[in-house]
Amino acid sequence: MFKKIVIIAVNVFLLIAFIICLSVSASLRSPLRSQQVIDAWGGQSGERFAQISVFFPETSEFNEDSIRGLHTSIDRALLAASLESRPGRNLYTDAWSATGMVSILGERGSASAKAIGVGGDFFLFHPLYLRDGGYILPGDIMKDRVVLDEELAWRLFGSVRLTGFEILINNYPFTIAGVVARESDSASSKAYTDGAGLFMSFEALSALTDDEAGISCYEIVMPDPITGFALAAIKDTFTDPNVHIVENSARFSLGSSFAVIGAFGERSMQKNAIAFPYWENAARYVEDWLALLLLLALIFIAFPIVCAVYYSVRIIKFLVRHGKSAVKKAVKKYDDRKYEKYLLEHYEDSGDYDVDDIIREVKES
Secondary structure: OHHHHHHHHHHHHHHHHHHHHHHHHHHHHOOOHHHOHHHHHHOOOOOOEEEEEEEOOOOOOOOHHHHHHHHHHHHHHHHHOOOOOEOOEOOOEEEEEEEEEEEEEOOOOEEEEEEEEEEEOHHHHOOOEEEEEOOOOOOOOOOOEEEEEHHHHHHHHOOOOOOOOEEEEOOEEEEEEEEEEOOOOHHHHHHOOOOOEEEEEHHHHHHHHOOOOOOOEEEEEEEOOOOOHHHHHHHHHOOOOOOEEEEOOOOOOHHHHHHHHHOOOHHHOOOOOOOOOHHHHHHHHHHHHHHHHHHHHHHHHHHHHHHHHHHHHHHHHHHHHHHHHHHHHHHHHHHHHHHHHHHHHHHOOOOOOOHHHHHHHHHHO
8 A cells, every 4th residue: 555655646746747847848938039930920821931040150251232142042932932922011021130349438438338230120030128219120221220228228328218319339420219128038148148238230330340241140031831941942042061050930849859859969069160149049048958858857757657557557457357257247147047038938838847946957057
């Protein structure tokens, strides 16, 4: 009896641990809004889309001119698949970014900060919470608008209500379009270590830093009518083996977690000179934890499954054994009644025999 109680207690503990692993996994996935662009772009259309990121080595010369050539290649691939845009609705959207250090002077202070130069629909992919104002938009004609994070806003002005204010970046005037709060989830908080920063157009950042290096990250959401179509189209465009391409659409799925476990060790090797942006590092952090939690969940659920199979087999054997016995008894009872009926039918009219005695003698024999 004590052994059974211990087994039950162990199984309950392991099942609770298994459920905790699943709950923690779900809580890790949901906050990363940079991995959920398909929901915002696809909406209720019911069409299939894929979200893909491309990361370039530090020596890459991929720039905004390259983007135009890329759009031509993507349009050609979509046309070949009989996919055409509808009036007022593009089939895909994309964004690109790079980083650089700049010097900033505000009303109450100055700072040296990392600037992220952005292009395309960057804030659709990275919808940071607005504390004031608005984002830099793809249709902005003037490239002198910037978005500060709240840490830099407090350092330069002692406030986050700064829409329309001016700052000097590398001694050039820029207008503040808005102020944002950085992501607060655990993965992004660990991944972002650059301190106060700001966002500006990629074109303006390139001009300010005189940096010949190109775009470091390109992101796109595009139709994926057949699984793998979008990824193949992007891979056909970027043939450089040093470019790192990630299909984000299902990177937190069960299958992807198994793939991370399979690539354990090798995954940590940096084989090319690519500095991932913080949002990709946050996603990789979540991937690693999901793989670990999956492994723990499998370990926790293994013993309850073995116990369930063992006792299921025992119950089935018990039912089969007792079922056979019950069938035999039922058959014997049926045969006895049938024989009694036969005797009654044949000896009922005979006065020479006592039917009850005949039945009793037959049963005893």
